[in-house]
Amino acid sequence: MYTGIADKSADSSVCIWLPNTDKEYWKKYKEDIEMLGPNVEGTPLGLVVPKYMEDVNSIKDLANNTNSVGDKTEWTITGIEPGSGQMEVTKEQVMKEYGLDDWTLQASSSAAMATQLGEAIKNEEPIVVTLWSPHWSFSKWDLKYLDDPKNAYGDSDDINTVVRQGLKEDAPRAYEILDQFGLTKDQLASVMVKINNGMDPAKAAQEWVDNNEDIVNEWFKNVK
Structure with missing residues (x-):
């Protein structure tokens, strides 16, 4: 995932866990990847x-x-x-x-x-x-x-969106949508539960989109 975005064979990822889980990968590739920021906050x-x-x-x-x-x-x-x-x-x-x-x-x-x-x-x-x-x-x-009194895992991560360098110039609409994309933990979990219960992932995602147009519209706000 990191390699693909860094070498521009992939455009983006919306599952970069920082500052703890993916920190070693981020140290290695951060100079070659653009960070857009959290799309889900507070993910322990x-x-x-x-x-x-x-x-x-x-x-x-x-x-x-x-x-x-x-x-x-x-x-x-x-x-x-x-x-x-x-x-x-x-x-x-x-x-x-x-x-x-x-x-x-x-x-x-x-x-x-x-x-x-x-x-x-x-x-x-x-x-x-x-x-x-x-x-x-x-x-x-x-x-x-299990309690972690020594905080060895660190504070809760956020799930972040990253894109390849140059995406803003090459695909500005996609860049803006990715930059505005965001969910709550409960919203994401609701889709995950349906997939685990046997629903096709694409169908589960589409059902959520159909039922949450107000949230989806925020991702497209001011996108031209």
């Missing part, structure tokens, strides 16, 4: 467990093996795609900051992580996963973020 990420794990409420509880959480989960944090921003932050900052030396961060995929989470919840088994908001899983299951 962290380690998440089902609410029925009542005695595990902080990342410190993982380090302390509270209620034998390490033994019960085989000392495994179920993660997502290797190399993703959240996986890098979890491995290089969070696990080191809290001394989770006995724990393994298991790389998989976002879909595989959600499947494992669902299976654990079905059997009311303990599980620790990497997650973020907005995400459809919070609408489907009762989940909670």
Whole structure:
């Protein structure tokens, strides 16, 4: 994604998580990409467990093996795609900051992580996963973020829009629309839930657009 926008083989992205999750990628490519700013504000990420794990409420509880959480989960944090921003932050900052030396961060995929989470919840088994908001899983299951008293994950990210250099001159209307594009977390989550429930992504997006013309019109305001 970053490479494509930097080398101008792609025009834009609306899913750049900063200042924390994608910070290493941003450091590498920021000189070759134009930042337009947030399109969704206040999007946290962290380690998440089902609410029925009542005695595990902080990342410190993982380090302390509270209620034998390490033994019960085989000392495994179920993660997502290797190399993703959240996986890098979890491995290089969070696990080191809290001394989770006995724990393994298991790389998989976002879909595989959600499947494992669902299976654990079905059997009311303990599980620790990497997650973020907005995400459809919070609408489907009762989940909670583990407290991060050392703020190892940093403050909440914003999801940002970036474009390739020269897009403003080459496609000024598209540039203006992207610059004005924005959603709330709840608005984005409502579409994600429908997609997860089986609706075609394009149909889910079109349905939301049809039902929210006032918001969509703001994206096109003063676009000529």
